[in-house]
Amino acid sequence: MSMHRLSSNRTSQQALSNSDYTWEYEYYEYGPVSFEGLKAHKYSIVIGFWVGLAVFVIFMFFVLTLLTKTGVPHQDNTEPSEKRFRLNSFVADFGRPLESDKVFSRQIAEESRSLFHFYINEVEHLDKTKRSHKTPGLDSNICFQEVPRSSGRFEEELNCLTKFNIPNFVNTDQNSSLGEDDLLISEPPIILESKSVIPASHQILN
Amino acid sequence: MRTDRASEIIRLLGQTSIPSSENISAFSLNKTDCTQVVVPEEVFFTIAAVGILENLLVLIAVIRNKNLHLPMYFFICSLAVSDMLGSLYKTLENILIILCKMGYLKPRGDFETKMDDVIDSMFILSLLGSIFSLLTIAADRYITIFYALRYHNIMTLKRALIILAAIWTFCAGSGIAIAIFSHETAVVISFTILFPLMLIFILCLYIHMFLLARSHAKKIASLPTSTVHQRTNTKGAITLTIFLGVFLFCWAPFVLHILLMQFCPHNPYCACYMSIFQVNGTLILCNAVIDPMVYAFRSPELRSTFKKMFCCTRSNWK
Numbered sequence: 001m002s003m004h005r006l007s008s009n010r011t012s013q014q015a016l017s018n019s020d021y022t023w024e025y026e027y028y029e030y031g032p033v034s035f036e037g038l039k040a041h042k043y044s045i046v047i048g049f050w051v052g053l054a055v056f057v058i059f060m061f062f063v064l065t066l067l068t069k070t071g072v073p074h075q076d077n078t079e080p081s082e083k084r085f086r087l088n089s090f091v092a093d094f095g096r097p098l099e100s101d102k103v104f105s106r107q108i109a110e111e112s113r114s115l116f117h118f119y120i121n122e123v124e125h126l127d128k129t130k131r132s133h134k135t136p137g138l139d140s141n142i143c144f145q146e147v148p149r150s151s152g153r154f155e156e157e158l159n160c161l162t163k164f165n166i167p168n169f170v171n172t173d174q175n176s177s178l179g180e181d182d183l184l185i186s187e188p189p190i191i192l193e194s195k196s197v198i199p200a201s202h203q204i205l206n
Numbered sequence: 207m208r209t210d211r212a213s214e215i216i217r218l219l220g221q222t223s224i225p226s227s228e229n230i231s232a233f234s235l236n237k238t239d240c241t242q243v244v245v246p247e248e249v250f251f252t253i254a255a256v257g258i259l260e261n262l263l264v265l266i267a268v269i270r271n272k273n274l275h276l277p278m279y280f281f282i283c284s285l286a287v288s289d290m291l292g293s294l295y296k297t298l299e300n301i302l303i304i305l306c307k308m309g310y311l312k313p314r315g316d317f318e319t320k321m322d323d324v325i326d327s328m329f330i331l332s333l334l335g336s337i338f339s340l341l342t343i344a345a346d347r348y349i350t351i352f353y354a355l356r357y358h359n360i361m362t363l364k365r366a367l368i369i370l371a372a373i374w375t376f377c378a379g380s381g382i383a384i385a386i387f388s389h390e391t392a393v394v395i396s397f398t399i400l401f402p403l404m405l406i407f408i409l410c411l412y413i414h415m416f417l418l419a420r421s422h423a424k425k426i427a428s429l430p431t432s433t434v435h436q437r438t439n440t441k442g443a444i445t446l447t448i449f450l451g452v453f454l455f456c457w458a459p460f461v462l463h464i465l466l467m468q469f470c471p472h473n474p475y476c477a478c479y480m481s482i483f484q485v486n487g488t489l490i491l492c493n494a495v496i497d498p499m500v501y502a503f504r505s506p507e508l509r510s511t512f513k514k515m516f517c518c519t520r521s522n523w524k
Contacts, residue, residue, distance in 0.1 A: 045479040057451045064443035068420055
């Protein structure tokens with residue numbers, strides 16, 4: 001290596017003085033680099049590299065921002081309830097250390113609100129079908145008639161409810177390591193604005 | 207790998223015994239030469255010290271707080287350790303240079319050459335450890351999002367520790383191997399290819415997570431009474447860009463330097479790029495300072511642990 005070549009020329013003197021303290025490259029022992037006849041500016045690689053890097057990062061930022069706006073379809077393989085649970089557990093945030101528990105409970109409230117809406121809609125629909133077939137004095141018959149017709153619907157509803165209850169179910173199932181840990185585990189690198197979710201849930205809870 | 211700063215110690219020790227006149231006659235430098243851009247040692251020391259302190263704080267906080275004994279925080283600790291190693295490398299180098307200045311170190315001794323090798327392998331270990339830690343953090347977050355219900359079964363504490371042990375063993379072995387065989391072109395190329403590959407992989411993971419979060423936000427927005435703004439996704443884009451930007455700006459200059467050093471040391475353009483090596487080293491130190499802010503301090507639990515630590519020390523003083 002070049003260092004060993006240098007050592008063979010060395011004298012035995014070892015004293016250092018500050019005036020000899022210079023920074024030099026090891027590899028300029030290869031020979032002097034000629035700077036004559038340069039077509040471009042001598043720092044062109046430096047400038048080109050940094051400009052390219054900055055352009056690339058800004059380009060990535062714009063691509064990501066555009067992705068949010070153009071709505072590229074994303075194929076989700078999981079159930080919507082599972083994903084909703086995930087989303088709710090993530091929207092727990094970086095910026096609110098004190099409110100993390102409240103945010104989580106609010107988001108569960110928000111989700112249960114949406115499930116509640118679904119349930120209400122289904123029940124209303126069921127009531128409408130019941131009322132449309134109601135005739136006076138034949139309640140028992142109607143009930144019996146209604147039951148088989150609506151049982152399938154009710155079962156569907158039950159299924160839907162259990163399906164939508166999966167988040168709560170999973171929540172209690174994983175109680176052993178729950179609490180703040182659940183939020184911490186599911187902290188995403190992406191900050192989703194939960195401020196907008198909280199006012200919505202405020203409206204619902206109040 | 208003979209990084210220039212480390213081997214400059216040896217060079218410096220050898221240089222002093224050569225009279226200055228011989229220097230000038232042996233090397234005819236043009237006036238338009240690219241002289242090296244010198245970063246003062248005080249700046250190096252300050253940034254390295256801040257980096258070491260910050261990462262040490264992260265480690266102490268995770269060790270102290272039982273709630274933080276989770277795979278996610280262990281991966282963040284691994285990143286903190288690798289950043290600390292990088293800052294330590296710079297600090298050690300500076301100390302050795304100062305010792306040389308004062309004349310306490312014997313020039314060209316076996317000790318100095320061995321120290322040079324050890325320091326180089328430590329630096330490569332820190333670099334590889336940093337890259338792999340970032341990869342494990344991204345993979346952990348990916349599993350959290352896409353396998354949320356099975357996360358506790360997939361990423362147990364034991365598995366996380368095994369993964370970390372395997373990564374650090376691999377990095378230590380690679381560091382020693384690369385330091386020994388640093389003159390081989392194949393080693394340099396493989397090292398240089400590893401960097402963009404890791405970056406692209408991490409980017410793919412984060413973009414996939416980002417797309418899922420975006421589709422969820424859209425679904426929430428489609429609910430009747432919710433008012434989710436577009437700002438949520440812009441914030442996500444900003445966060446991703448920060449991750450990507452920090453990684454690139456801090457590591458890419460150094461990697462390019464290694465490439466140019468291997469392939470075109472005599473080219474004047476390459477020589478001018480290589481003259482800013484100390485700035486590149488400073489950027490790596492800055493990475494050690496910025497990484498905890500971007501990864502560790504975003505966790506509310508860790509922040510509250512810090513507050514408790516500082517409040518306790520303050521109350522002890524009183």
